[in-house]
Amino acid sequence: MCISATRKRFYRNTGIVQNESKWEVTLDHRRLKTPGGKVLAVASEQLARALAAEWDAQTEHITQPTMHLDEEELKKLQAKKWTPVLEWFQKRFNVTQEISRGLELPPVAANTRAVLARYFLSYDFTALNAINFGVEALKSPILMLTCIERHLEPKEAVLLSRLEEEYQLSRWGRVPWAHELGQAELTARVAAALLVVHGCSDSHSARAKAHSAN
Numbered sequence: 001m002c003i004s005a006t007r008k009r010f011y012r013n014t015g016i017v018q019n020e021s022k023w024e025v026t027l028d029h030r031r032l033k034t035p036g037g038k039v040l041a042v043a044s045e046q047l048a049r050a051l052a053a054e055w056d057a058q059t060e061h062i063t064q065p066t067m068h069l070d071e072e073e074l075k076k077l078q079a080k081k082w083t084p085v086l087e088w089f090q091k092r093f094n095v096t097q098e099i100s101r102g103l104e105l106p107p108v109a110a111n112t113r114a115v116l117a118r119y120f121l122s123y124d125f126t127a128l129n130a131i132n133f134g135v136e137a138l139k140s141p142i143l144m145l146t147c148i149e150r151h152l153e154p155k156e157a158v159l160l161s162r163l164e165e166e167y168q169l170s171r172w173g174r175v176p177w178a179h180e181l182g183q184a185e186l187t188a189r190v191a192a193a194l195l196v197v198h199g200c201s202d203s204h205s206a207r208a209k210a211h212s213a214n
Contacts, residue, residue: 023048134193
């Protein structure tokens with residue numbers, strides 16, 4: 001199902017299905033795949049619907065230039081919004097992190113893993129659970145770290161985590177109240193996680209100072 005720009009349309013219907021926490025696009029009940037042969041899975045129902053609508057809009061032939069979900073405008077927006085965050089992350093932790101050029105996750109160097117392991121191990125079990133909760137909400141360890149280090153506010157991090165979805169919604173339309181509710185819920189989750197993390201950190205610092213004084 002790897003589609004070239006001139007291939008004749010071979011399907012009648014499009015749809016979406018949920019697979020655990022991900023959403024997939026179907027063409028005549030067959031799951032859409034990436035050029036590398038892996039099933040295409042996205043994080044939100046809205047984005048899956050946008051992808052399905054794009055495939056459904058194709059007529060007799062599949063015209064690749066009319067399929068805009070990987071267009072240059074989105075890439076420029078991602079570079080503009082994410083580059084400062086990645087630069088902060090690399091400077092703060094003295095690491096180098098590659099970025100994804102497609103649908104695959106970028107590689108993480110062994111040194112980066114070691115640096116982050118030391119950082120996370122400085123927190124207790126309660127804080128680590130809260131960090132994990134925040135990472136799951138943002139779908140990004142880096143964004144959670146920007147919040148922990150007070151580089152970004154939760155609302156800013158949530159907007160970055162939803163950047164591609166926001167871009168697609170601006171093209172395909174949205175349900176305002178549903179969008180706002182989802183964004184507020186994610187922001188509340190991240191804020192709650194940070195409250196626990198910072199609370200644990202402050203308690204640890206207070207105990208350490210008291211021990212030193214004695």
